[in-house]
Amino acid sequence: MTVSQDYRPPTGEYRSFSQYKAIEYSAYFGTEFEGVDLTQLTDQQIEDLKVILAERGVVFFRGQDNLVEEKHIELGGRLGEHHVHPSWKGPRGPIFVAETRQSWANHWHSDVSFDQETPVKYSILKMEQLPPAGGDTAWASAELAYYKLSPSLRAYLSTLTAEHDSALTFGANSSNPHTGNDFKEEFGKDKPRFPRAIHPVIRTHPITGRQAIFVNRGFTTRIVELTKSESETLLNFLYNLIDRGQEFSVRFRWSLNAVAIWDNTQTQHKAIGDFLPNDRKGFRVSTKSEKPFFDGERKAAYPALYETEGWQRVLDINPY
Numbered sequence: 001m002t003v004s005q006d007y008r009p010p011t012g013e014y015r016s017f018s019q020y021k022a023i024e025y026s027a028y029f030g031t032e033f034e035g036v037d038l039t040q041l042t043d044q045q046i047e048d049l050k051v052i053l054a055e056r057g058v059v060f061f062r063g064q065d066n067l068v069e070e071k072h073i074e075l076g077g078r079l080g081e082h083h084v085h086p087s088w089k090g091p092r093g094p095i096f097v098a099e100t101r102q103s104w105a106n107h108w109h110s111d112v113s114f115d116q117e118t119p120v121k122y123s124i125l126k127m128e129q130l131p132p133a134g135g136d137t138a139w140a141s142a143e144l145a146y147y148k149l150s151p152s153l154r155a156y157l158s159t160l161t162a163e164h165d166s167a168l169t170f171g172a173n174s175s176n177p178h179t180g181n182d183f184k185e186e187f188g189k190d191k192p193r194f195p196r197a198i199h200p201v202i203r204t205h206p207i208t209g210r211q212a213i214f215v216n217r218g219f220t221t222r223i224v225e226l227t228k229s230e231s232e233t234l235l236n237f238l239y240n241l242i243d244r245g246q247e248f249s250v251r252f253r254w255s256l257n258a259v260a261i262w263d264n265t266q267t268q269h270k271a272i273g274d275f276l277p278n279d280r281k282g283f284r285v286s287t288k289s290e291k292p293f294f295d296g297e298r299k300a301a302y303p304a305l306y307e308t309e310g311w312q313r314v315l316d317i318n319p320y
């Protein structure tokens with residue numbers, strides 16, 4: 001996948017989805033479409049959905065009762081090549097059973113960012129069991145977060161790379177108290193694989209050419225070029241920026257058979273862990289992304305939406 005092949009100019013429109021009612025969760029990020037049946041999308045709508053995801057980060061569709069397992073897998077295959085989780089191989093092929101009774105996804109992350117060649121691009125999560133209360137998912141735009149930083153810091157961050165390690169979340173010795181023992185049993189002795197990867201700290205989106213912060217609290221362990229102390233300080237600064245970013249995050253209240261699709265290139269998400277001890281179960285089909293890259297030249301080719309007067313005003317009233 002090359003940047004030039006994928007580049008398309010932004011329109012800020014919903015193209016073949018404009019026939020549906022769109023509920024925008026914020027001015028810049030997150031849209032819910034009403035009246036869509038995800039099993040009936042045309043080829044044009046699949047292509048348009050990729051561009052909408054590039055521009056809006058995450059989209060929501062409720063009442064997707066028709067998206068049964070086989071159709072769910074099929075939808076993933078239409079959006080890209082299936083990504084099979086390297087650290088969790090369940091009995092259902094490309095279906096990843098996500099966010100069950102445990103709260104291990106209760107920290108900001110980009111799905112499978114520890115995969116060296118092909119982290120997850122699109123995640124398609126369908127919620128099939130709801131707790132009586134709580135259990136929302138939040139998404140943050142790591143792209144909008146990037147555009148809160150000073151040009152000097154942006155330039156410096158673009159020179160760095162970071163290590164991502166699946167063991168941080170999925171390993172038996174994970175710092176997440178809910179993870180270790182349960183996952184040890186689930187992996188079995190011959191199944192565990194805990195990949196590590198080195199990726200640029202700032203990642204370029206292949207469609208828009210915009211930049212986004214690509215380190216996350218769930219999987220990133222260190223910035224390669226810095227000392228331990230420098231790395232921890234800078235990573236915590238970036239994590240805190242995402243944590244505090246209510247002006248560039250949205251929260252989705254699930255309903256039965258609702259589906260969220262997001263682009264992991266420029267977003268992070270977390271399951272809000274406020275539903276325990278009740279269960280919550282979703283099923284996720286994911287697609288492979290390109291190998292993460294940084295390309296500073298692309299910025300000029302695609303004028304950032306966030307350099308508009310509107311986003312500048314958002315920055316003015318939400319300084320960091």
Ligand SMILES: [Fe+2]
Nearest residue numbers: 105109111269
């Ligand atoms: Fe996730």
